Amino acid sequence: MKKSTECVQAGYEPKNGEPRVLPLYQSTTYYYETPEELAKLFDYPKLGHIYSRISNPTVSALEAKITALEGGVGAMACSSGMSATLFAVLTLANAGDNIISLSTIYGGTYNLFAVTLKKMGIETRFVTPDSSDEEIEKLIDERTKMFFAETISNPSIIVLDFDRYANICKKHSIPFAVDNTLTTPYIVRPFEFGANIVIHSSTKYLDGHASAVGGILVDGGNFEWDKNPRFKDFYTPDPSYHGTVYVEEGGNAAFILKARMQFMRDIGAIMSPFNAYLTNLGCETLHLRMERHSENALAAAEFLSSSDKVEWVKYAGLKTDKYYPLAKKYMDGKCGGMVSFGVKGGREEAAEFIKGLKLIKQVTHIADVRSCVLHPATTTHRQLSDEDLIKCGISNNLVRLSIGIEDKDDIIEDIKQALDKIKR
Template identity: 60%
Template sequence: MSYKIDTLCVQSGYKPKTGESRIPPVVQSTTYVYEKTQDMADLFDLKSDGYFYTRLANPTVAAFEGKVAALEGGVAAIGCASGMSATTLAAFTVCGAGDNIVSSSAIYGGTFNLFAVTLPKLGIECRFFDVDAPAEEIEKLIDDKTKMIFAETVANPSIKVLDFGKIAGIAEKYGVLFFVDNTLATPALCRPFEFGANIVIHSSSKYLDGHAAALGGVIVDGGNFGFKGNPRYVSFNEPDESYHGLVYADLPAAPFANKCRAQLVRDMGAIMSPQNAFISFLGCDTLALRMERHSSNAAKVAKFLSESDKIDWVLHPSLENNKYHALARKYLPDGQGGMLSFGVKGNVKDAAKFMEALRLVTQETHVADTRSCVLHPASTTHRQLSKEELAAAGVPENLIRLSVGIENPDDIIEDLKQALQKI
């Protein structure tokens, strides 16, 4: 039976048997016992499902993975230690020295640094494009060593909405994997696999968890990419000698997720902890409800800010004059999320004065939990970027990022109003 997203949030990922706990227990164990040698051998050969060491798989983490896979409509998921580790593991699953990534420049600052600074040290080049550029311009960056195209559904913090049709068309034309970071939209508002994405990534520390209590990330395999015989992905079609000669493209399901877990998670160990998986699993129960409230609150706040004479500009796709309003109506029709950005009139000192005057809304290096918070990205999450890189990422120096929580919207607006009166 096919269920709607609200039901999947509550019911998917874990089904107890008679006499078992209604919610998944926290299996706080590193290892597992087997009586028969062959049973463990089959696990190591990926011939059967089960657990032998928590660095590779754990029952509590598996429940969370199952829930997120169901929410996104994927075939498998991997719980990771953080959103950044999820992006890193996913990239290494397909990329090696000499390969390249083609990525939108309008992405989270940590991801930008990973692609622009760290991966090149390991021989992986990243070629950035303007997400609003025509397809023909983006296509020029792709060659036979391109292993993935990367973008965010809603860009952090420029709030640019991805044109899935354009990017998916390019990926399909060249037979390249299309990766989407869906952190700010979540599957409650947008399911990228329905619009041509192949791999979805989340920082689960944000809306999926919702509490700001559990660090984590998730990689979701859409199971909708043809690896078999694809010359661009030789590593999927040749025997993996480190895994008994396994050919991942020959697996009946989830070749990407299996390769990622068998090779990269095995060797790098950046798996989600059972306790964090448990907290995040519970958080997902209310995801659909929370995203509805985040979206409606943000729309009200965006309207208020757009009418203030102390604000230069406001970026939220709910506004009819927003550049991405039409795309948001197409890809996020049920709500555009709780993230918005705006520019305070004046200089950086005025922005700081405004943020320090807030009483309800807190200043912190986080987004997308139940509580409203602000940040000045140019001096924090994006401070390593040059002025040119900030401009390319859509992060002017007067930009303030506001993550609108689920408090009463009148209280949020009243706090913003009194702080704006201080500048």
């Protein structure tokens, strides 16, 4: 199936007489006639549902849709993007291990890596997009378990050079995990460019309507876990799961099986069936929305570039943008709805602009059908020091716009009148 068809159809196939639309199975439990049947499920969880902390039919259908869209071998829907990222790390790393991450990432993820993982004994070694291959490779040791980056970084709008990082990861046999939230598989499928694990905050474009918080972890099935000395947990029996050997039980989907059977089972941050139902509904129009987000955002970025109230604009769809060649290479020039720009001046002028907007509302969110705005330095990234803000690519005058799917003339008119109100 082509991507657009997968958006609409993948993940649910009704049998004769069953509902045409994916049903909402709002049930925690599943009935089995005999103890033997249920016992078998504990040995082979892939055969059916036991309890909705581990899996649920509505949630599974969404997982199947995203697996198809990303071209992976399995997925696990989580209660948030943050929990999906945490599960990715915990499935790979134990206390005493380390991961490497680009520092230009969403502020919440930065904090998870820099502060919370540290408390769990997992160290994050941050690099910047300007770090050389040599500098990155120097940080890799036998306890390095993952390299993490975002396809388009939030909010610094840097496009990931997949080939470069995939080569480093391959050379050192470490998995390459990519947060594909801001692009979605409609625009880019990271597995085609060497990623091994994909993470989504489905709260954003996948749902697309700002209705359901969620996250999705996807297994590319393209990493050799077996016999890799870094990942003994994958090919030796897991005593906490009656001796299961994940590479034997899960085959090339060993990663996602381990994530579910160790961490979803023990922690339970699974997506609720209702949120999976809503997210699946959102995905049915993902292809249409991403085209319109990309078209509108390019128009807004072009307008901003022509304004004398604006110092700089970051949108990789602009031919003048530093990341335009990478956007062309990996995304066919479609860049989604996120645009960052620097208002001439600083925090005060950024606040004036936001107060002047009428249609575009200030919300702590991005990537839904409605255009919205935020000043990251004083909100989402508030917890970061000035030094860390710079590492994340955030200046005091950076305004983050998430361009929606309204009429682009209305969006531009709103931006124009708010810029006109700035006194400076």
